[in-house]
Amino acid sequence: MDFSEIDKKYPWARLAIVVTLIALSVALEVGVHIHFNTAVAYTHVFYLVIALTGIWYYRKAAVIALVFGLIHIGVDYAMTGALDPAAVFRAAMFVIVAYVIGALSESANRYYEEREEKHRALVGFVEEVRLRIKTPVGTIRDDLTGISRRVERGEMEDGEIAAALEMQIAHAEQVVASLRELQQGVIEEHHP
Incomplete structure (x- = not known):
């Protein structure tokens, strides 16, 4: 009961x-x-x-x-x-x-x-991941959409396209680095 x-x-x-x-x-x-x-x-x-x-x-x-x-x-x-x-x-x-x-x-x-404490920690971790990658991933998406439209309209030269894509790759690497940092924090917390 x-x-x-x-x-x-x-x-x-x-x-x-x-x-x-x-x-x-x-x-x-x-x-x-x-x-x-x-x-x-x-x-x-x-x-x-x-x-x-x-x-x-x-x-x-x-x-x-x-x-x-x-x-x-x-x-x-x-x-x-x-x-x-x-x-x-x-x-x-x-x-x-x-x-x-x-x-x-x-x-x-x-x-x-x-078990409840671990669940709350996991929910907190997922929320932190979401918050850390939401803005950068949204920015990458918006920038790539803009680049795609400019390419379709013929507004960008090959060099500009390459530079813009390199910048988006750098942003994606920052997101990956942030995820690795979070992962390392979780590993250290559970295996001190």
């Missing part, structure tokens, strides 16, 4: 969702665990909160998972009077899952941001 529009309109939405889910999860832990005397099935709801928190807040989800784990162990201990290894294992799994989801989400987001 793309939350970008929701995030722009309601920047507090993610936090509100996570806090609401945490409150529901804690209520389930206390209510279901004590009332129905079961410690397994409802704990899967914790993974929803842990996964969302990991996706949105990365490794900070491990803190939420640790709190869930401690509450789970505490309620289980309060009910049984003993430390259940299964409850400790579930609590450890909460933290491990939170850390893995958080690390993967952070890595994916970092990759996305790097």
Whole structure:
């Protein structure tokens, strides 16, 4: 689900969702665990909160998972009077899952941001190339059009034609040199 529009309109939405889910999860832990005397099935709801928190807040989800784990162990201990290894294992799994989801989400987001940065740099490079060659290439085109018309009308001698074409060749070489300079800048930027 793309939350970008929701995030722009309601920047507090993610936090509100996570806090609401945490409150529901804690209520389930206390209510279901004590009332129905079961410690397994409802704990899967914790993974929803842990996964969302990991996706949105990365490794900070491990803190939420640790709190869930401690509450789970505490309620289980309060009910049984003993430390259940299964409850400790579930609590450890909460933290491990939170850390893995958080690390993967952070890595994916970092990759996305790097890709976006490279895209912006490429667009900037293309725009700079366009700006650097637009005027000189336009000038060359206009000059060659003028030379062509003057030749058609018989207004230029062979020597004048050769000189005019040499000038256009020089302009074209300047454009090529500018492109080489840009290319070298890109190479140096990506391979320092």
